[in-house]
Amino acid sequence: MPTAKESICCQEVQQIDAKRGSIHQLTCITRHPGFGPVCLDEYVLKTAYYQYRSQYGELRTTTEERNRYTAYRQLVRWCWGYLGRNVRVPLPACAVTKIRHTFSPTSTECSKTQNQNGTWTLLSSSHIYNRGGLEQHQ
Numbered sequence: 572m573p574t575a576k577e578s579i580c581c582q583e584v585q586q587i588d589a590k591r592g593s594i595h596q597l598t599c600i601t602r603h604p605g606f607g608p609v610c611l612d613e614y615v616l617k618t619a620y621y622q623y624r625s626q627y628g629e630l631r632t633t634t635e636e637r638n639r640y641t642a643y644r645q646l647v648r649w650c651w652g653y654l655g656r657n658v659r660v661p662l663p664a665c666a667v668t669k670i671r672h673t674f675s676p677t678s679t680e681c682s683k684t685q686n687q688n689g690t691w692t693l694l695s696s697s698h699i700y701n702r703g704g705l706e707q708h709q
């Protein structure tokens with residue numbers, strides 16, 4: 572069952588638990604002050620992806636999937652440091668869920684909300700990111 576590997580608690584994975592335990596009374600790795608910047612910041616993930624790309628070549632997939640994949644790699648790099656090429660490690664459900672939720676396929680859609688003055692605010696962070704890319708080409 573593919574989900575079995577994910578349905579573990581972060582306290583059951585030694586390396587992740589060590590990271591979690593570095594903060595006094597922290598119950599979950601996703602509440603660690605480093606988790607967001609390392610695994611959920613799209614600019615950090617984009618930069619980390621450039622490193623990946625220079626080593627392994629382009630990842631042909633959607634931006635969201637690339638972010639999820641890079642976030643898992645970041646989590647491993649953060650907690651394990653260096654991991655050998657064919658070494659696989661289990662990732663706890665809490666971290667996987669948080670990353671999936673942050674970079675879900677639905678968030679690629681251009682979702683907008685209308686402000687009281689009639690202007691629109693873009694909600695999708697990926698859209699803002701794309702817009703930044705377009706601005707670069709001007």
Ligand SMILES: [Zn+2]
Nearest residue numbers: 581599600665
């Ligand atoms: Zn947890």
